[in-house]
Amino acid sequence: MITGILSKRGGVIRSSELVARGMTRYRIQQEVIAGGLIRFKKGWLATPTADPQIVAAATAGLTLSCVTQAARLGLWVRRVPKSEHFGVPRPGSERRPDGSVIHYHAPIVPRERFALVDTIENVLMLVAQCEPFEDAVATWDSALNKNLVDRAGLDLLPLPAASKRVLHATDPFADSGLESYFRLRLNWMRLPLVAQAWLVGRRVDFLIGSRLVVQIDGAHHTGPQRDVDIEHDAQLRLRGFTVIRVSYAQVMHSWPETQALIMRAVAVGLHQPARLA
Structure with missing residues (x-):
């Protein structure tokens, strides 16, 4: 069960969550000693093969979002960014990784307290704020075409003006x-x-x-x-x-x-x- 949870989380999890799921602190410590888990930050554990982007987000107290997470989801992104884009779940406690882009926009869908990857709605909202209009529409079209989100659901959210403009221009039938x-x-x-x-x-x-x-x-x-x-x-x-x-x-x-x-x-x-x- 723990292996499945870690796989879904990119190999990164809080130690308190493992305890809440029934793993004793003694067993966690034994896993760390054996090398099955790595304690890379206070309260955080990772497998040796953990996703490095997820580890970076946890280390900095940030959430992968915008074009970085869009690319991770397989959405159309005109240029895969060299700099990683993050949202800030808890302003004031974050660290800025070298060369990264940090978005302080309030999420339109509340983030879980320790979320390391953003929801698709927040990802698209930040893409609309960050990317040129055509590029943003192409990414939104891609999300709609893959059925990761639907227009009716997006239309009900408190979208910023830039997101409303992009949504109005989308077409879920766009195949690329x-x-x-x-x-x-x-x-x-x-x-x-x-x-x-x-x-x-x-x-x-x-x-x-x-x-x-x-x-x-x-x-x-x-x-x-x-x-x-x-x-x-x-x-x-x-x-x-x-x-x-x-x-x-x-x-x-x-x-x-x-x-x-x-x-x-x-x-x-x-x-x-x-x-x-």
Whole structure:
């Protein structure tokens, strides 16, 4: 049982919690002597293989949060931060690890007294405060897409203004961060823009208007996946759709040229129903 608890906690736990769960102080001491547990701070124990980020949080009296915890959860983060981001559960008792980013914003969901990782709601709130708008929306989209949280639940919380703005711009159907950026950057065109539209037996990333399909190729569009994509593109064209494929680099590093390409396609009417002769 104790092994399972430690595994869920990243290998770090307070000694008082082990006692509360029935482990005697004598047994704890024997585990420390044998090397099964390490007493790295007064009141705190860790296994030799404990998550170093969790150990750092406990050592500093902080809570892993913002983009650091978002990346740990597998959410889309444009740049995995070199500096670790923390929330402060007990202002005044914390220490600042070298090179870290400390967030003093009050949590929107109360933190447990000794929480070492933040709740998803607090993580997203801090991302909205810390990251540029597009990056924050991409992270929030990712959390919604993974069903780690839902929009209705978020809407009930006392969100700060920045979080409300991000929530309003989210789309739980965004399958990748690239799709989030693409959607946000084309909203100004005020054209029907359907993400993850179902066409000819498969989903496409975007359908603009009635027949302009835009597919965004990430790193997984190789090998057998690429072959399937080529076949689907052909089936779409046979049915009168125009298919434009763009890459990660085109969306993230060459957006003006990519936007010009989409605008030109719209200008010549490729998004409109085919005209009868």
